[in-house]
Amino acid sequence: MSFVRYEQKEQYAVATIDREKALNALNSQVLEDLNTMLDGINFDEVRALIITGAGQKSFVAGADIGEMSGLSKAEGEAFGKRGNEIFRRIETLPIPVIAAVNGFALGGGCELSMCCDIRLAAENAKFAQPEVGLGITPGFGGTQRLVRLIGVGKAKEMLYTCAQIDAQEAYRIGLVNAVYPAEELMDAAEKMAKRIARNAPIAVRATKKAANDGLQTDMDAAVAIESSLFGSCFETEDQKNAMGAFLEKRRPDPFVN
Ligand code: CO8
Numbered sequence: 001m002s003f004v005r006y007e008q009k010e011q012y013a014v015a016t017i018d019r020e021k022a023l024n025a026l027n028s029q030v031l032e033d034l035n036t037m038l039d040g041i042n043f044d045e046v047r048a049l050i051i052t053g054a055g056q057k058s059f060v061a062g063a064d065i066g067e068m069s070g071l072s073k074a075e076g077e078a079f080g081k082r083g084n085e086i087f088r089r090i091e092t093l094p095i096p097v098i099a100a101v102n103g104f105a106l107g108g109g110c111e112l113s114m115c116c117d118i119r120l121a122a123e124n125a126k127f128a129q130p131e132v133g134l135g136i137t138p139g140f141g142g143t144q145r146l147v148r149l150i151g152v153g154k155a156k157e158m159l160y161t162c163a164q165i166d167a168q169e170a171y172r173i174g175l176v177n178a179v180y181p182a183e184e185l186m187d188a189a190e191k192m193a194k195r196i197a198r199n200a201p202i203a204v205r206a207t208k209k210a211a212n213d214g215l216q217t218d219m220d221a222a223v224a225i226e227s228s229l230f231g232s233c234f235e236t237e238d239q240k241n242a243m244g245a246f247l248e249k250r251r252p253d254p255f256v257n
Pocket of ligand 1: 068076130
């Protein structure tokens with residue numbers, strides 16, 4: 001049995017973390033199930049991935065506190081490293097990933113949402129990094145991605161105070177892209193996934209790679225990365241198809257993977 005349900009819907013897929021009785025908390029098994037889910041994605045068909053949590057109440061309420069409570073130093077480090085490896089895999093997945101945050105996104109849950117490209121939140125979503133209240137640091141990338149996403153000052157406030165913020169505040173500070181009534185969240189996420197899937201998939205992938213890789217380096221190297229990926233698009237059928245269609249004032253043929 002897997003704690004991650006995966007459903008492919010034409011050109012996008014939905015992965016649902018389903019450990020509802022523990023508010024979808026991430027134990028080692030959930031992490032490995034996430035990893036296995038990533039192994040199974042058919043990138044020839046799937047052009048965007050949505051990650052959400054089962055139920056109405058929680059996206060992911062963090063790493064599993066019961067499992068973590070007895071860890072030794074070495075085990076804690078190994079658990080953090082494994083979580084980071086899998087989250088980094090999500091962040092660098094060739095296709096865009098949308099987090100549909102349908103409730104609590106605490107600790108590892110907030111960190112999971114932040115390794116996705118885009119975060120959409122339900123009105124009942126709550127975000128926090130409660131780790132220092134539990135005697136640990138964030139361990140799945142929170143100290144790094146939060147400062148990059150919302151800026152150092154606001155991130156440090158969240159990291160040091162453990163304060164929980166609601167969806168509107170998360171939107172105000174740029175942690176989420178948009179907020180929807182809970183019952184509209186998945187429709188909005190799927191609509192966005194379909195919009196992404198309509199575009200030239202090789203160009204979308206190259207754009208994600210340029211943005212991600214560029215963020216890791218200085219501007220001169222970053223624009224060189226962009227130039228190289230931009231150039232590579234001119235070898236694709238999609239570029240010839242789309243630009244030819246524009247010049248001939250017709251719709252392009254369907255894009256290819
Ligand atoms: N771990 C394990 N179980 C959890 C977790 C969790 N993070 N969150 C909720 N649960 C379980 C509860 O224990 C409870 O189980 P049971 O019914 O068996 O008692 C069930 O889910 C329902 O939870 P509550 O009864 O507490 O529901 P409430 O509505 O009263 O409260 C809250 C909801 C506010 C979300 C509350 O459950 C809570 O505070 N949960 C903990 C949130 C938290 O602190 N998360 C951060 C954990 S630390 C972390 O994520 C670090 C990531 C990096 C790790 C690196 C490791 C080295």
